[in-house]
Amino acid sequence: MPLQFASRLDNVETSAIRELFKLLGKPGIISFAGGFPDSAMFDIDGLKQAADEALTHESGGALQYGATEGYEPLRTQLADFMQAKGVAGVESNHLIVTTGSQQALDLLGKTMISPGDKVIVEGPTFLATIQCFRLYGAELISAPIDADGVQVNQLEQLIVQHKPKFVYLIPTFGNPSGALLSLERRRQILELAVKYQTLVVEDDPYGDLYFGAPPPPSILALTKEMPAAREWIAHCGSMSKVLSPGLRVGWLIAQPELLAKATMCKQFSDAHTSTFAQATAARYLKSGRMPETLKIVRKAYGARAHAMGEALKKHLGGAIEFTQPQGGLFFWARLTGAGGGIQDAAEFAKRAIEQGVAFVPGTPFYAANPDPSTLRLSFATANVEKIEEGVGRLGRAL
Ligand code: PMP
DSSP states (O other), X not given: OOOOOOGGGGGOOOOHHHHHHHGGGSTTOEEOOOOOOOGGGSOHHHHHHHHHHHHHHHHHHHTSOOOTTOOHHHHHHHHHHHHHTTOTTOOGGGEEEEEHHHHHHHHHHHHHOOTTOEXXXXXXXXXXXXXXXXXXXXXXXXEEEETTEEOHHHHHHHHHHHOOSEEEEOOBSOTTTOOBOOHHHHHHHHHHXXXXXXXXXXXXXXXXXXXXXXXXXXXXXXXXXXXXXXXXXXXXXXXXXXXXXXXXXXXXXXXXXXXXXHHHHHHHHTSSSOHHHHHHHHHHHHHTOHHHHHHHHHHHHHHHHHHHHHHHHHHHGGGEEEOOOSBSSEEEEEEOOGGGOOOOHHHHHHHHHHTTEEOEESGGGOSSSOOTTEEEEEOSSSOHHHHHHHHHHHHHHO
């Protein structure tokens, strides 16, 4: 008799895009498919120094078992970091450190979702969130987005209709959408959270990666205009996109009861996030290098985003439409079919691989009602020359 796996796995498939990733080993391929930041941007000198200091000055803490809530020096640094980003009154005990923000999402799933519960997500949204919430038996409801992020009128209707356990949003430079939720809509979402007593999860790994003017304050930061909303907002942060995903340092800010339950679940999951990684991250934040690192990554990714936008216009013209992202790592685009061009992004992806360039078709990013003409292009890991060359290949594939 074959192994009998837990029925919760029945709802979840391995990621459709993993199949595509197998093809990326082809020599000479230019990949716009991954969601990785560029490892060339990691501040190796700063991290070496931080790790060395952690081992030299606090080996008792950095190499020992630690508190599930997180290593106190890091919690303090993260509270300061969030205060500097406009979140009023955050103290170290208002957050827990998680093993990447991915774990914060998993803990939210574990603490909040019973099988059959409804959760509203954006259409499209982060693939791993779709899979994680489904693993806990959530029925996902997809709220439409446009260039200004989630459409709040529609979101309100869906909240009224489905009474979700919570709403999950990536308001700032979404993955895969690249969209930026407007200030007005952020305020409206706070109103909805209070009006319907609905938890809103703000996933914000990309908020620091802006190329021009800073984005509006996070939804969490805006609660200072509406203190009654604070208890309805949970916020996930991450060190992954700017500092290093390999550190696996993220954090969760939420009201005390939710935080306590998430901590209990974390205890049974990994006991605590690597103390060495936490001590290193804390020393790094304390070193004062972060502002310079942010300047460097914003400039580099901004140049790449600009190059990709120009190249798409030049090589694909009216066959593709997109909004130029103002931050983050992704272009979200739609094949228009203009001039008799291809409109199916999965078919286009196959032809693109033949031409030596890869991207991810959009369908897997939808929890429901996928738009098969959409696709995600990452500009993070290829330099400007490679971007020009890769988009040229896309033009030939089309
Ligand atoms: N949320 C979103 C929207 C993401 O794109 C990612 C990384 N791809 C994560 C969460 C998880 O990041 P990490 O666990 O590395 O913090």
